[in-house]
Amino acid sequence: xxQGEEDxxxxxxxxxxxxxxxCSYKTSINNLQWYRQNSGRGLVHLILIRSNEREKHSGRLRxxxxxxKKSSSLLITASRAADTASxxxxxxxxxxxxxGGGNKLTFGTGTQLKVEL
Amino acid sequence: xxxxxxxxxxxxxxxxxxxxxxCEQNLNHDAMYWYRQDPxxxxxxxxxxxxxxxxxxxxxxxxxxxxxxxKESFPLTVTSAQKNPTAFYLCAxxxxxxxxxxxxxxxxxxxVL
Numbered sequence: 135x136x137q138g139e140e141d142x143x144x145x146x147x148x149x150x151x152x153x154x155x156x157c158s159y160k161t162s163i164n165n166l167q168w169y170r171q172n173s174g175r176g177l178v179h180l181i182l183i184r185s186n187e188r189e190k191h192s193g194r195l196r197x198x199x200x201x202x203k204k205s206s207s208l209l210i211t212a213s214r215a216a217d218t219a220s221x222x223x224x225x226x227x228x229x230x231x232x233x234g235g236g237n238k239l240t241f242g243t244g245t246q247l248k249v250e251l
Numbered sequence: 252x253x254x255x256x257x258x259x260x261x262x263x264x265x266x267x268x269x270x271x272x273x274c275e276q277n278l279n280h281d282a283m284y285w286y287r288q289d290p291x292x293x294x295x296x297x298x299x300x301x302x303x304x305x306x307x308x309x310x311x312x313x314x315x316x317x318x319x320x321x322k323e324s325f326p327l328t329v330t331s332a333q334k335n336p337t338a339f340y341l342c343a344x345x346x347x348x349x350x351x352x353x354x355x356x357x358x359x360x361x362x363v364l
Contacts, residue, residue: 167352176341176355222293241294
């Protein structure tokens, strides 16, 4: 089953605007990662935030993590047409007796971002 | 250039045939993964390998098989037992299992005719 669920499923904005995507998850995590996928291509890693971190920045990207609400957000500031892509969150969960081994990522369903000129 | 490659980019197969998708990495990564992506969906884990000669089933392993005889190679066989094999298949690797980012190949789009 999918651990992460992104919201919204699709987002359309104008170039220069900010884009915010949210991810909710169900069980405890070691870390949460955000990936980007251009249409028909592989995924590219954007940023990793550990469970003991609350906020992280990388260029125009800002990620927050609220473990009490089991949610994360990805903010892209001053968006560009080249930011058009799908964005996925992925959680790395510690192993449990129910799920067995850890050491694997569980991906959400993604947010499709379209940035228009 | 270091990276992870998948071949072929597009693959067509008749029903009832097995087909093997290639995944090679020269990043010296221990862990490798196979995912399936259906249109408009996220990634689902098929199999993963944390070290050579070892692999574990993911969430949707039925109808698939893998091998990990070499560190740099992790081929995926889609067998005739897989009921709905048409999908986009992505291979990934990471330095070690768990906490590290995964590096993805460009994907193979498999279509069953």
